[in-house]
Structures are given as C-alpha cells and as structure tokens.
Amino acid sequence: MNAAETRALLSALKTALSRGQGAALATVVGVRGSAYRREGTRMLVLEGGAQVCMLSGGCLEAEVVEVALEVLRSGQPALAHYDLSEDATWGLGIGCGGSVDVRVEAVDPGDPVTAGWLAALEGGRAAALAVPLVGEGRVLVGPDGTVTGRLPDPALHAFAVQAARERLALREPRAATLGAPGGTPVFVDVNVPPPELVLYGAGHDALPLAAQARALGYAVHVVDPRPAYLTPERFPGAALHPLAPEDLAHLTPGERAHLIVMNHHLDRDRLCLAHALRSAAGYVGVLGPRSRAEDLLRALAAAGEAFTPGQLARLRSPVGLRLGAEAPEEVALSILAELMAWRRGYGGGFLSGHAGRIHDAPTHAAAPRLPAAP
Incomplete structure (x- = not known):
C-alpha cells in the first residue's frame, strides 16, 4: 500500500475507535496467478459494513465485508480464500486467472502488538509483523531487532523473528507469506519509512x-x-x-x-x-x-x-x-x-506481449554506467 492509502485507513480507524465503533482489518496474505493487488494490501471494515481502501478492483470487497462482519461478531480471526479464475465453479468467476487469500481480524488497540504496528504505520517507522496463518500469536519486530509478542511454538517464533528481520533488511521490502520448516505458513507484513x-x-x-x-x-x-x-x-x-x-x-x-x-x-x-x-x-x-x-x-x-x-x-x-x-x-x-x-527491480518496458506473470519476482536491473572522466 502507498502512503496515501495508509493515511486514509488510519484516519478512518482512529475516528471509528474514538466513537467506540468496532473495526476489522483485512489483509491480502497470499496471491497465486494474476490478481489486482499484492500481498500486504489492506482494507478496513467498520461495523455496519462501511469499508476504507480496497483489496482489488472491486472484485472481492463485498465478500470480504461479510467475512469481516462475522469476525467482529465472533471475535475470531478468519482466513478466506477466493478463486478469481474465469471457469471457477464455486469461485467468484471474475476472470483474473488467479486466487487470493485474505486474513481478517478485529482491531484491538489495547493489544501491544496491534498498538505497536499501528504506531509504526502512523509514524512511518520501519517494522515487520509476522503472523502464522495456522494457529495463534503474532510477533512485531522493529528495525533495531526489538521483539513484541511471542508465538507458542519456540521454533516457529524463532523462524518468524528471523524472517521479519531479514525482510526489513531488504532494499525494497515487500510483504510475503513464507513457509516455516515445519510447514506452517507465516505472513510477514512490512512497513518502512516513505522513500x-x-x-x-x-x-x-x-x-x-x-x-x-x-x-x-x-x-x-x-x-x-x-x-x-x-x-x-x-x-x-x-x-x-x-x-x-x-x-x-x-x-x-x-x-x-x-x-x-x-x-x-x-x-x-x-x-x-x-x-x-x-x-x-x-x-x-x-x-x-x-x-x-x-x-x-x-x-x-x-x-x-x-x-x-x-x-x-x-x-x-x-x-x-x-x-x-x-x-x-x-x-x-x-x-x-x-x-x-x-x-x-524491474527493467521497465511494455507489458503487452509479456508471457509470464506481471508480478513475477524480478532481478534488479543494473544501472547504466557512465565512463570515468579522463
């Protein structure tokens, strides 16, 4: 998400919380094939069904709002899968040719991990949030290595912390879901100061x-x-x-x-x-x-x-x-x-005629070098 979207989301969340209104945060945690947005895209859903920001071009929002309202009623996070392929029998049949996983959880500003993550987003500070997609717990890692929160499984906790630190060290860190050695998928969301x-x-x-x-x-x-x-x-x-x-x-x-x-x-x-x-x-x-x-x-x-x-x-x-x-x-x-x-890390150029996925992981293009001055 860009800074403008994040500002709009946080402003709406602050207003909702000041009014005692519940809110749920929906985050794209997995994309396979083609989709409108990538991992780390967020949408806020308020009690009553109002939404702030979008997870797609309008394909998923109504479905996600229903999931979010149920999360607000139950208090339990949910992981929803959406098939966007054109020939999907039970999917949405939108024709994007891919599928999307969305994690939805109620916003609890009193939780230390949530409070730290929201503060990092609002302040434009570097932080990484690691969330197992199976099981409980979340971990927040700061740029100095500080850790807030703990996962019940020590091995999974160590993996999540290390993955968050490595993600923060990248030149252009992006959110991603990674597989822990035991097979548990861990979503690592990343916030960095604006360039x-x-x-x-x-x-x-x-x-x-x-x-x-x-x-x-x-x-x-x-x-x-x-x-x-x-x-x-x-x-x-x-x-x-x-x-x-x-x-x-x-x-x-x-x-x-x-x-x-x-x-x-x-x-x-x-x-x-x-x-x-x-x-x-x-x-x-x-x-x-x-x-x-x-x-x-x-x-x-x-x-x-x-x-x-x-x-x-x-x-x-x-x-x-x-x-x-x-x-x-x-x-x-x-x-x-x-x-x-x-x-x-892309080289630019036309997308028309490109046979691969639009968002395939690229290799950083080398900058053209000028000759050394004589």
Whole structure:
C-alpha cells in the first residue's frame, strides 16, 4: 500500500475507535496467478459494513465485508480464500486467472502488538509483523531487532523473528507469506519509512515532479539557494532546503533516498552532482542529455574530484524511461516511472506481449554506467 492509502485507513480507524465503533482489518496474505493487488494490501471494515481502501478492483470487497462482519461478531480471526479464475465453479468467476487469500481480524488497540504496528504505520517507522496463518500469536519486530509478542511454538517464533528481520533488511521490502520448516505458513507484513526524493533545483519543471512524487508517497525535499523559487506555495508538503551548493554538507541523504540533479545551471549542477555521488543514496539521476552528465564529470575530474566505480554505478543519465516525454508533466511521469521500476527491480518496458506473470519476482536491473572522466 502507498502512503496515501495508509493515511486514509488510519484516519478512518482512529475516528471509528474514538466513537467506540468496532473495526476489522483485512489483509491480502497470499496471491497465486494474476490478481489486482499484492500481498500486504489492506482494507478496513467498520461495523455496519462501511469499508476504507480496497483489496482489488472491486472484485472481492463485498465478500470480504461479510467475512469481516462475522469476525467482529465472533471475535475470531478468519482466513478466506477466493478463486478469481474465469471457469471457477464455486469461485467468484471474475476472470483474473488467479486466487487470493485474505486474513481478517478485529482491531484491538489495547493489544501491544496491534498498538505497536499501528504506531509504526502512523509514524512511518520501519517494522515487520509476522503472523502464522495456522494457529495463534503474532510477533512485531522493529528495525533495531526489538521483539513484541511471542508465538507458542519456540521454533516457529524463532523462524518468524528471523524472517521479519531479514525482510526489513531488504532494499525494497515487500510483504510475503513464507513457509516455516515445519510447514506452517507465516505472513510477514512490512512497513518502512516513505522513500525520499531529493530535487536539486526548484525550477518550473521541478513543480510537477514534486507534486506527482508526493501523490505516490515520497517524502520530497527540494534544494535551491533562491528564496523566490523555494516557497511552500510552489512545493506544498515538501521539505525546503535553502542551501547554496557550498553548503550542501548540511544535507545527508540516506540509502533509500533518490537524488535528481536539475538546476539547469552548470556550476550548481556540478557541485550538486558531487554531493549526490558522495552521499549514501542508491539512486542518482541527472536531468538532460547524457553529454551533460559527462561534461559535469569531466569538470569535477579537472577540479580533482574522483569517484569510485561503485559511486558511478548509481548514476543514471539521461534520467527517466524513454516515453517520448516533452512537457514538464510528462518528464516527471518518465522519471517517476523509472524510479518505481528501479526500486522494485524491474527493467521497465511494455507489458503487452509479456508471457509470464506481471508480478513475477524480478532481478534488479543494473544501472547504466557512465565512463570515468579522463
């Protein structure tokens, strides 16, 4: 789920609980074949049948609401299986060609595991929730290894904790159901802070990029020394950094940050590129033709600034997917499409003609390397 969906779900849950209204959380815990959403997608169901967010394109919601209302009546969690294949005799017969497992449980804010998980979702903090799909118990694991909750079976508990820690360590962790050595399926849901997008430059073409990135759940940072350009009115919801290029040491992007150099000013771009390549960020993009990035690297080399092959391997230029983009809004779409593909390990390209499953586990595509500056 993206950040906007999570915010909507948590806001509705907070309102319901303040009114003493019961609520159930439905989570996709397994997908086989084709389906509209993936593991970790959540939907909130309130007493009376109101729902917040969706588990599919409208295929499953009515069925899941009925299950959730029964869970609220009984207080017992439920695991429901839905067959979406077109020729299903007893299934839904929707024609997606796959099947989906949904776990539904009543929300108990007084439970320490539930409270910790909801706090992590609301605060945008890293956490992993491990839930056996057979039996009882849940375990919440924080990024520092702290564990809340305990499973009755010691071996299953150890597996769940280790699986949660390994999931949190991934570059782009996703929810998944894993098989424990004894055969018990364990669903590991993951929450991580929103990815950061740092824009070096607050020009006109940065406006749609910042706005679209915010809509996709990025924490957007804009860096520019010009106060007339760097205003909350131009970049609502973004963190603004009025830094000159020589003051960029005050900005320390993390490993999950994505940096785009787009000042349209050679000197500022040169210093910003140096700062970006020295940072821990895994993705560095330069707007404009490939020759521009090569010129910037040559100028840096002439000034005595050298970068390792590992640093240069993170550099993408030209930035964005090849969509034929021209207008600033189109360029923003191209850049964010590449960012999504890169983060999730896909190479981009057309789905039409693709014979495999759309969501098959990919191999991370290697970033094109620019030649070292002479």
